[in-house]
Structure formats: structure tokens, C-alpha cells
Amino acid sequence: MSQTLAINERQDFITTKGRQKAHLKCDADSIAGCVSQRACVYCGARVVLNPITDAIHLVHGPIGCSAYTWDIRGSLTSGEELFRNSFSTDLKEQDVIFGGEKKLSAAIDKLAIKYNPKLIFIYSTCIVGVIGDDLEAVAKAAAKRYGIQVIPVQSSGFIGNKSAGYRAACDALFRLIEPADRTMVGKDKSINYLGDFNLAGEAWIIRDYFRQMGVTVNVVLTGDASSADLKKATRASLNIIQCAGSMHYLAGRMEETYGIPFMQVSFLGLHDTADSLRRVAAAIGDKEVLARTEALIDRELAVTAPVIEDYRRKLAGKKAAVYVGGGFKAISLIKQFRELGIEVVMIGTQTGRQEEYDTIHELASDGTVILDDANPSELEKFMTEQQADLLVGGVKERPLAYKLGKAFIDHNHDRKHPLSGYVGAINFAKEVYSTVCSPVWKYVRSGDEGCE
Amino acid sequence: MLDATTKDIKERTSGGMINPAKTCQPIGAMYAALGIHGCLPHSHGSQGCCSFHRMHLTRHFRDPIMASTSSFTEGASVFGGGANLKTAIKTIFQVYNPDIIAVHTTCLTETIGDDIPNIIKTAEIPEGKLVIHTNTPSYVGSHVTGFSNMTKSMVNYFSEATSDVKKEQVNIIPGFVNPGDMREIKRLTRAMNAPFIMFPDTSGVVDSPMTGEFNMFPKGGTTQAELADTGNSKITVALGRFAASDAAGQLDKKCKVPAVTLKTPIGIKATDSFLMTLRKAFAYEVPYELEEERGQLVDIMTDTHFHFHGKSVAIFGDPDIVTGMTEFVLSLGMKPIHILTGTPGGAVGSAVGSFEDDIKELVDMAGVKANIQASGDLFTLHQWIKTKPVDLLIGTTYGKYIARAEDIPLVRVGFPVLDRSVHSYMPIVGYRGAMRLIEMISGALLDRQDRDAADEDFELVM
Structure with missing residues (x-):
């Protein structure tokens, strides 16, 4: 579709490494009329808070917002499963005209009695933002009635994009973690792990590494977290963040208010995993931890490296396109693909931040197309022009890639194996191999050479 | 995950939804x-x-x-x-x-x-x-x-009526069904030799073939010219009161094209009445090809009826599909005892009518006592099933939580099906669709029987 770039306003959001400007525009509103792959504020807030296992996530709005987010995230739990249900006030015409506060209050009453939860999140949706229901007042009254925490999430869809939803979720979390006893703040020699949602059990893998290193993980935000775990969050002396897009803001607020420092990590790929583990060990500063960390890395590499090498021989020379939600994942994927001998020839995100795009630009090879908030025709154009063999993306990108005869990997809600840590690196390589080298492509592309 | 669901059903006055059976x-x-x-x-x-x-x-x-x-x-x-x-x-x-x-x-x-x-x-x-x-x-x-x-x-x-004389053609509004169903309805109509316009028609759009190219606007879909010409048709057949009849009524009002609203043609009876409507409108005979298909279906129904007889079923989903499925399982001798849709009954004054009345009429005629609810949610359905267990659940993917909690087989029918593939290509309508449903239902029931059979009861031939 050659007319793709007819949207002049989109030019600033796309660049080619080595040929054009180094900076690209990001974190701006999408242009009206684009087939954007982005979601809304509510979606952003919901995906961040949803993994909290023992909370009731009550969506205050018409039925859709709750129906589309019912158990879609694939976050695993070791405790309660309450979060996997879908609760909605199912607003009707009458409620829109006369206000929905009464209905919300009645819904909380029912749920508080039926499920006896410790924590209820009430999500605001577009319509609630317009009719102006006072969620704070309803929440406050309900919290008092039942002696539980009821926290409103200010996530009306139109107040920004998905990033604004991440912030709304972080604000809600910030209220939740407020310690009753400030004297305990930062007192534990433990860490919080921010920005892992325990998809396919990923947070459990990382927790286990830290256990082997002798580092205590206080709480993961928010994968497999309970409200009681989260209330102890401020006791940790260090925050490490993986998904910066969603959690950087919370880490910043925790540093500002409680003096808890934070560092960026990533457990995608062999290089980043080892590097992250070492940096956390160094921050802890304990000699034994450092030694155990090196031992852990050696142990894991001894098993993993030969497997990766094996896949590398089969996959070397293939080309990948990446279109994911946040910047950290994009950055790690460039490196992880290199471990497999694969060059990333197109890379973009829905909500990457400026500094992340700078890093991506630095890491990318010359000729790589970098783009923010892409739409399907742009993805099509660049995947085709750049001759990518594979796309990494989310739900909506999958059939698009397939239609173009490209292999695909879900690196979002629909991933079925963990992609984090050493075991994740093996899963990733295996998945890349099984999709890129599947015999089905022979029926799509005549003359396809396939893999070795 | 559904541990909190109790047998004890209390009237809910809050009006909220727990695990909805609809979306927006x-x-x-x-x-x-x-x-x-x-x-x-x-x-x-x-x-x-x-x-x-x-x-x-x-x-x-x-x-x-x-x-x-x-x-x-x-x-x-x-x-x-x-x-x-x-x-x-x-x-x-x-x-x-x-x-x-x-x-x-x-x-x-x-x-x-x-x-x-x-x-x-x-x-x-x-x-x-x-x-x-x-x-x-x-x-x-x-x-x-x-x-x-x-x-x-x-x-x-x-839609535009450009002539006073109506053309020998039928408008078919398929309702909210899969492209596989739309293709089957078109095949049946073609076999009847009846010229037709189907709208909307998502076949060729959301089931487009792999060509190695991405086409933003695939080949399928009703064209503008066809849509305009719907005003000149002799008759409109709306398949499904909830999804299709309003448009048919509007076409009557605007272009004087008389409308017939039928059930979504799921099962033998509803398919018969679809074909008879075409036959009546155009005075064409039903071709041997379709008579043969119908005969095969009856043959299959008799071959397998003992698998189904007296089995209790819970059905949920969209009202037109649920109505069709209810009629069909009744024709197999099954007992649909819990029937629920999330969609409200229909606006006052619309041609849509009441889901609950439709279903009540069907089960009453068969002498089956059933829980029936429009505007319900899956929490309610689960409570019903806990109170009165069933042998089979028929509905969308969202039924899998109840199926697991109560250990009952689930046959996936309707929208959405998010955890299985190919379903959107295969029909559940028409005689062939009914055969496929029988295969799905008996497969689910017999797999269960095999799984649960004691060693001495485990049989080769069933």
C-alpha cells in the first residue's frame, strides 16, 4: 500500500536508522481515522492491576469494557482466583441519565457480601467520566461500611492513551501500598520486582533465580500478588523494574516518597538476564550473593547456551520485525534476536518513551525501520519492504503477519510458555524455530527454501 | 475459580453482571x-x-x-x-x-x-x-x-425501490452468524434456484483465503449495487428475530418489500421452514440434492437418537442461536432445562418480541420444564446448573469455566469462540450444519462416556 505515508503527520513517527533523523516522535495522541493498534486508558489500567489475585475488579460502565477484559491476560496465580471473574455494573440508559452511583454502591454491597474480598478496585470508564459519578465518595462510603479497601481507578477511556492508564493504575497502587507504619519503610533487605505480570508463570522463574542468589523478593507488582503482599511493598530497600512503560512512574513515586531507589532490568534473552542478575547482586553488595549469582549464571548457561547455539545454526540469517507494547521489550528483543543470529529489520512500539527509542536507535543496525504507534498498513509495508521472515506482536498483529506469509510470535497476552529468564530464552528460540521453519509456509510461498 | 458460586439463588437487585453472557x-x-x-x-x-x-x-x-x-x-x-x-x-x-x-x-x-x-x-x-x-x-x-x-x-x-414491479429475487438477512453459515445459506438458496441478495455478508471478508498478500478490503461483502437493489426484491427473509428482523421491517416500510421472519435455520425444522418459504415465494421445487441431504440427516438422527434421548442440556448465547439450538436439541429428544441469553428481551414496540416467550413455547410443547432468562449472566446459569445438573453445556467459549467447575462437556457454538479454530468456516445451519452439530454433540457425550467408563464397561462399538 504505497499511499500509506500519505498521512503526512505520521512521518515524524517513523525513521530509518542511518538514513534519517535519529529522533522520532512518540507518546503523542493517535491521529483520528488511523487504524491504530493502540488501546485506551481503561485497558492500560486494567492490564496492570488485573493480576492482583484476591481483588474484585469491578468495572463501572456498560457491559463491553468488562466483557472484553475478562480473563484475557494469562496471569497465573498461586493463590486466589477471584480476579479471573468479570464484574460489571452493566450501566443502562436510565443510569446514564440519572447517574450510576446508586447502582455502583449496590453492586459493591452485593460483591462485598458474596465474596468477602479484602480489596475492590472500581474502574471508571468513558461514560462515567462524562456523567460525573463521584467514585471517590462511593468508594469511601463502601470502604467504611465493610472495613475493606475500595480504590477507584481513574481510567475513563478518553483522558489519554494506554500510558495514561498505566499511570492511573500506578496511582491506585500507590494508594494501596501506603504503609500504616512508616518506621518500617525500606527496612527489609529485600527487593520489589515491578512490571512482571506473571504471564505463563514468568515471575515465578525470576523469583526462583533470586532465591538461589539469596535475594529476597518482597513482592512482585503485580504478577501473582495479593493485597496483603502489596501492603508490605514499602518495606523493600530496592525496586527493580522490568516493564518500564507501565511501572516507571510508580517506581519514581516510591523513590520520591519513601526513598526507595530503583533500577531497570530485563530478563529477556541470555545477555540481558545475566546482566540484570549481576546488577541486582551488585546493588545488594553482598559478596556471597555475588558469588552465588555467578554460580547461578554458570549453571544456567551450561544448560542453555548449547541449546541456543543449536537453534542459532538453524535460524542464522533470518530477519525479524517487532511490534510490541512497551520499549523495554523492544530493546531486549533486538539483543535476544542477535543471540539467535537474527537481525531485527523493523521495530516499533505502541507506547515506547523517548529515551527508550534513543536506545533502540543506538542498538539497531543501519537500515532498520523504527516506528511508533504503527497501523496495519505501515506494518505491512515495512515487513514486506524489509523482507522480514517473522513478526513479534500481539493479538491483532497475528493474522496480519500470517496473511503476508510471515511467521509470528505472540509476546503479549496470548503467550503460552514463559519467555523470561534462561528457560524463557530456550522457549523463545524454540518458538521462533517452530514458526519460522514450519512446513506450512511451503504452501504459501512457492520456492520457499525453508530451514535446514 | 468459580468456587464462590452457591446453589442458593437470591434475587439480585443491584442489576450488575457477574460473568456476562453478552457484550456491547x-x-x-x-x-x-x-x-x-x-x-x-x-x-x-x-x-x-x-x-x-x-x-x-x-x-x-x-x-x-x-x-x-x-x-x-x-x-x-x-x-x-x-x-x-x-x-x-x-x-x-x-x-x-x-x-x-x-x-x-x-x-x-x-x-x-x-x-x-x-x-x-x-x-x-x-x-x-x-x-x-x-x-x-x-x-x-x-x-x-x-x-x-x-x-x-x-x-x-x-435500499431503493426503483420500479413498481418487484424482481424475482429474495433478500436474505442471515443475522449474527459465522461466514461459514452465510456460505451454507447461500448454497441452499442457490440450490433452490432462487436469485438472492444476502446482506450483510461477511463471507470472503473474515474467512479470506491465504494469498501471501494482505488485502485491507477482501473480495467478499455485499456490494453497494446489491444493497440498493434490495428495494426491488419480491420478499425479504430475516433469519433470526433479534439480529435480522428490524432491517427486514424497515425494508418493508421503506420499499414495500414484504418481510418473513424465520428462526435461524438450525436443525431440521427451521431449515425446512426456510426452504419452504423460498419454495412458496418462487414456486420452485426443492431439488433432489437437498432432499437427499435432508434424508441423510433424518437417517443420522435415527442412527444416533439413543445417544441423546433424555440427556439434559444447558444452552446459552445469543438469542437467535439459542432459540434455534433449543428447537434442534428438542428434536433429538434431549431436555434443555436451563436456557439463558445475556441480550435483553427486545425494546418495547420493536418487532423483536420476547426471547423468554419464544423459548417457553418451544419447551412447553415438548413438555420440558426449564429455567429461562433473557438478560442473564453466567453466574446465574452456573447456579441453575449447581441446583439441577446437566449432561451437556452448549454455548460460547465463556462456558468453559462452568464446564470445568462442574465437570460437564461443552459444545462450542455461537459468538465468541476464542479457544478453538475452524468453527467460523463450518456451518451449524442447514441440513449439513445439523449433521455437524450431531457429530459435535454425540462426540462430546460419547468421549465423556468413554472417559468415565469402568474397564469392564469400556466398549469398542458404541
């Missing part, structure tokens, strides 16, 4: 609009709505689902979305160049009161291009209502 109007409008050739559905609202609908439809159909959004911001919500919609229309024609943009609203734009027809009137629309719209407030009805509304808008915008 706009997704239905988006799906219907995909059934117009060269059309880009446009969601006038926040970005999330469009993204959620595309995601949900993508998961069900496993095909790229294209739709654009007005990408609302705070400013648009305060000052009105006119500017956003106009920019969107301009951008869409410039960049994606569809023949038609089909705008649907959302709860947000309905509530702030955007006047869509007026905005469209003042928008920049290139020569030969068209923008149509429908109102889909999410806080009324369900996704089925949205499908019905967009289909009705097709009549409002396109």
Missing part, C-alpha cells in the same frame, strides 16, 4: 459493517473500544479485522467529537481509500450527544464515496442489537 452494541455494528464490500467500519469514540472489538473479532475469526477510530481525547469529549470525526473521515479516504465508511457510535459519543448525520453532511467526502452511520449506545441491548442496528442502517442508506 458497537462490536456487532463493526461485524455487520464488515459484511459490506469495500467498507471500513469506523468506531466513533475512544481508542480502546475499537481496539477491544478488533481484538475480540480477531480472536474469534483468526483473520485481520480492520476498523478505524476517532481516537477521542479529553477535549473532544468536552467540546464534541465533530472535529475528530471529520478529520477521521478525511484521513481514512486519503490513506485507506475504502468505498464506504460505516460509522457507529459508542457510549461516550452517544452521551455527549454528537449529531452524526450532521457531522457527516459537513465532512469532506470524495466524489463517489460514501459515509453511512448507525447509533449504537453501549448501555442499550447487546452486541446483537448493534448488529441489527447497522443492518437496518444499510436499508436506510442504500
Whole structure:
């Protein structure tokens, strides 16, 4: 579709490494009329808070917002499963005209009695933002009635994009973690792990590494977290963040208010995993931890490296396109693909931040197309022009890639194996191999050479 | 996960939903609009709505689902979305160049009161291009209502009676069904030799073949010329009262095309009545090919009836599908004892009528006592099943939680099916669709019997 770039306003959001400007525009509103792959504020807030296992996530709005987010995230739990249900006030015409506060209050009453939860999140949706229901007042009254925490999430869809939803979720979390006893703040020699949602059990893998290193993980935000775990969050002396897009803001607020420092990590790929583990060990500063960390890395590499090498021989020379939600994942994927001998020839995100795009630009090879908030025709154009063999993306990108005869990997809600840590690196390589080298492509592309 | 569900059913006055059996109007409008050739559905609202609908439809159909959004911001919500919609229309024609943009609203734009027809009137629309719209407030009805509304808008915008003499052709409104069903309904109509226009028709759009190329506007969909010509047809057959009859009624009002509303042709009886309606309208004989199919179906029903007889079933999903399925399982000798849809009964004064009345009539005739509810949720359905267990659950993917909690087999029928593939290509309508349903239902029941059989009862021949 050659007319793709007819949207002049989109030019600033796309660049080619080595040929054009180094900076690209990001974190701006999408242009009206684009087939954007982005979601809304509510979606952003919901995906961040949803993994909290023992909370009731009550969506205050018409039925859709709750129906589309019912158990879609694939976050695993070791405790309660309450979060996997879908609760909605199912607003009707009458409620829109006369206000929905009464209905919300009645819904909380029912749920508080039926499920006896410790924590209820009430999500605001577009319509609630317009009719102006006072969620704070309803929440406050309900919290008092039942002696539980009821926290409103200010996530009306139109107040920004998905990033604004991440912030709304972080604000809600910030209220939740407020310690009753400030004297305990930062007192534990433990860490919080921010920005892992325990998809396919990923947070459990990382927790286990830290256990082997002798580092205590206080709480993961928010994968497999309970409200009681989260209330102890401020006791940790260090925050490490993986998904910066969603959690950087919370880490910043925790540093500002409680003096808890934070560092960026990533457990995608062999290089980043080892590097992250070492940096956390160094921050802890304990000699034994450092030694155990090196031992852990050696142990894991001894098993993993030969497997990766094996896949590398089969996959070397293939080309990948990446279109994911946040910047950290994009950055790690460039490196992880290199471990497999694969060059990333197109890379973009829905909500990457400026500094992340700078890093991506630095890491990318010359000729790589970098783009923010892409739409399907742009993805099509660049995947085709750049001759990518594979796309990494989310739900909506999958059939698009397939239609173009490209292999695909879900690196979002629909991933079925963990992609984090050493075991994740093996899963990733295996998945890349099984999709890129599947015999089905022979029926799509005549003359396809396939893999070795 | 459903541990909190108790047998003890208390009347819920809060009006909220626990585990809904419906979703909101706009997704239905988006799906219907995909059934117009060269059309880009446009969601006038926040970005999330469009993204959620595309995601949900993508998961069900496993095909790229294209739709654009007005990408609302705070400013648009305060000052009105006119500017956003106009920019969107301009951008869409410039960049994606569809023949038609089909705008649907959302709860947000309905509530702030955007006047869509007026905005469209003042928008920049290139020569030969068209923008149509429908109102889909999410806080009324369900996704089925949205499908019905967009289909009705097709009549409002396109249908024209250009001659007093009606043509020997039939309009077929298939309702909210899969492209596989639409293909089967077309095959049956072709076999009857009846010239027809089907609208909307998503076959060839959301089940497009792999060509190695991405086509934003695939080959399928009802064309503008066909939509216009619906006004000249001799008769309209609406398949499904909830998703199809409103548009048929509008076509009668606007172009004097008489409408017949039938059940979605699921099972032998409803398929018979669809073919008989065509036969009556055109005085064509039912060809041997279809008689043979019907005979095969009856043969299969007799071959297998003892597998089904007296088995109790719970059915949930969209009202037209659930009605058809209820009639069909009754014809197999099964007992549908819990029947529920999330869609409200139908607006007062509409031709839609009442789901609960329809179902009651069906089960009463068969002497089956059933729990029946429109506007219900899966929490209620689960409570019913706990109180009175069933042998089989028929419904969408969302039934899998109950199926697991109660250890009952689930046959996936309807929208959405998010955890299995190929379903959207295969029909459940017509005689062949009924054969497929029998295969699915008996497969589920017999697999269960094999799984649970004691060693000495485990048999080769069943």
C-alpha cells in the first residue's frame, strides 16, 4: 500500500536508522481515522492491576469494557482466583441519565457480601467520566461500611492513551501500598520486582533465580500478588523494574516518597538476564550473593547456551520485525534476536518513551525501520519492504503477519510458555524455530527454501 | 475459580453482571459493517473500544479485522467529537481509500450527544464515496442489537425501490452468524434456484483465503449495487428475530418489500421452514440434492437418537442461536432445562418480541420444564446448573469455566469462540450444519462416556 505515508503527520513517527533523523516522535495522541493498534486508558489500567489475585475488579460502565477484559491476560496465580471473574455494573440508559452511583454502591454491597474480598478496585470508564459519578465518595462510603479497601481507578477511556492508564493504575497502587507504619519503610533487605505480570508463570522463574542468589523478593507488582503482599511493598530497600512503560512512574513515586531507589532490568534473552542478575547482586553488595549469582549464571548457561547455539545454526540469517507494547521489550528483543543470529529489520512500539527509542536507535543496525504507534498498513509495508521472515506482536498483529506469509510470535497476552529468564530464552528460540521453519509456509510461498 | 458460586439463588437487585453472557452494541455494528464490500467500519469514540472489538473479532475469526477510530481525547469529549470525526473521515479516504465508511457510535459519543448525520453532511467526502452511520449506545441491548442496528442502517442508506414491479429475487438477512453459515445459506438458496441478495455478508471478508498478500478490503461483502437493489426484491427473509428482523421491517416500510421472519435455520425444522418459504415465494421445487441431504440427516438422527434421548442440556448465547439450538436439541429428544441469553428481551414496540416467550413455547410443547432468562449472566446459569445438573453445556467459549467447575462437556457454538479454530468456516445451519452439530454433540457425550467408563464397561462399538 504505497499511499500509506500519505498521512503526512505520521512521518515524524517513523525513521530509518542511518538514513534519517535519529529522533522520532512518540507518546503523542493517535491521529483520528488511523487504524491504530493502540488501546485506551481503561485497558492500560486494567492490564496492570488485573493480576492482583484476591481483588474484585469491578468495572463501572456498560457491559463491553468488562466483557472484553475478562480473563484475557494469562496471569497465573498461586493463590486466589477471584480476579479471573468479570464484574460489571452493566450501566443502562436510565443510569446514564440519572447517574450510576446508586447502582455502583449496590453492586459493591452485593460483591462485598458474596465474596468477602479484602480489596475492590472500581474502574471508571468513558461514560462515567462524562456523567460525573463521584467514585471517590462511593468508594469511601463502601470502604467504611465493610472495613475493606475500595480504590477507584481513574481510567475513563478518553483522558489519554494506554500510558495514561498505566499511570492511573500506578496511582491506585500507590494508594494501596501506603504503609500504616512508616518506621518500617525500606527496612527489609529485600527487593520489589515491578512490571512482571506473571504471564505463563514468568515471575515465578525470576523469583526462583533470586532465591538461589539469596535475594529476597518482597513482592512482585503485580504478577501473582495479593493485597496483603502489596501492603508490605514499602518495606523493600530496592525496586527493580522490568516493564518500564507501565511501572516507571510508580517506581519514581516510591523513590520520591519513601526513598526507595530503583533500577531497570530485563530478563529477556541470555545477555540481558545475566546482566540484570549481576546488577541486582551488585546493588545488594553482598559478596556471597555475588558469588552465588555467578554460580547461578554458570549453571544456567551450561544448560542453555548449547541449546541456543543449536537453534542459532538453524535460524542464522533470518530477519525479524517487532511490534510490541512497551520499549523495554523492544530493546531486549533486538539483543535476544542477535543471540539467535537474527537481525531485527523493523521495530516499533505502541507506547515506547523517548529515551527508550534513543536506545533502540543506538542498538539497531543501519537500515532498520523504527516506528511508533504503527497501523496495519505501515506494518505491512515495512515487513514486506524489509523482507522480514517473522513478526513479534500481539493479538491483532497475528493474522496480519500470517496473511503476508510471515511467521509470528505472540509476546503479549496470548503467550503460552514463559519467555523470561534462561528457560524463557530456550522457549523463545524454540518458538521462533517452530514458526519460522514450519512446513506450512511451503504452501504459501512457492520456492520457499525453508530451514535446514 | 468459580468456587464462590452457591446453589442458593437470591434475587439480585443491584442489576450488575457477574460473568456476562453478552457484550456491547458497537462490536456487532463493526461485524455487520464488515459484511459490506469495500467498507471500513469506523468506531466513533475512544481508542480502546475499537481496539477491544478488533481484538475480540480477531480472536474469534483468526483473520485481520480492520476498523478505524476517532481516537477521542479529553477535549473532544468536552467540546464534541465533530472535529475528530471529520478529520477521521478525511484521513481514512486519503490513506485507506475504502468505498464506504460505516460509522457507529459508542457510549461516550452517544452521551455527549454528537449529531452524526450532521457531522457527516459537513465532512469532506470524495466524489463517489460514501459515509453511512448507525447509533449504537453501549448501555442499550447487546452486541446483537448493534448488529441489527447497522443492518437496518444499510436499508436506510442504500435500499431503493426503483420500479413498481418487484424482481424475482429474495433478500436474505442471515443475522449474527459465522461466514461459514452465510456460505451454507447461500448454497441452499442457490440450490433452490432462487436469485438472492444476502446482506450483510461477511463471507470472503473474515474467512479470506491465504494469498501471501494482505488485502485491507477482501473480495467478499455485499456490494453497494446489491444493497440498493434490495428495494426491488419480491420478499425479504430475516433469519433470526433479534439480529435480522428490524432491517427486514424497515425494508418493508421503506420499499414495500414484504418481510418473513424465520428462526435461524438450525436443525431440521427451521431449515425446512426456510426452504419452504423460498419454495412458496418462487414456486420452485426443492431439488433432489437437498432432499437427499435432508434424508441423510433424518437417517443420522435415527442412527444416533439413543445417544441423546433424555440427556439434559444447558444452552446459552445469543438469542437467535439459542432459540434455534433449543428447537434442534428438542428434536433429538434431549431436555434443555436451563436456557439463558445475556441480550435483553427486545425494546418495547420493536418487532423483536420476547426471547423468554419464544423459548417457553418451544419447551412447553415438548413438555420440558426449564429455567429461562433473557438478560442473564453466567453466574446465574452456573447456579441453575449447581441446583439441577446437566449432561451437556452448549454455548460460547465463556462456558468453559462452568464446564470445568462442574465437570460437564461443552459444545462450542455461537459468538465468541476464542479457544478453538475452524468453527467460523463450518456451518451449524442447514441440513449439513445439523449433521455437524450431531457429530459435535454425540462426540462430546460419547468421549465423556468413554472417559468415565469402568474397564469392564469400556466398549469398542458404541
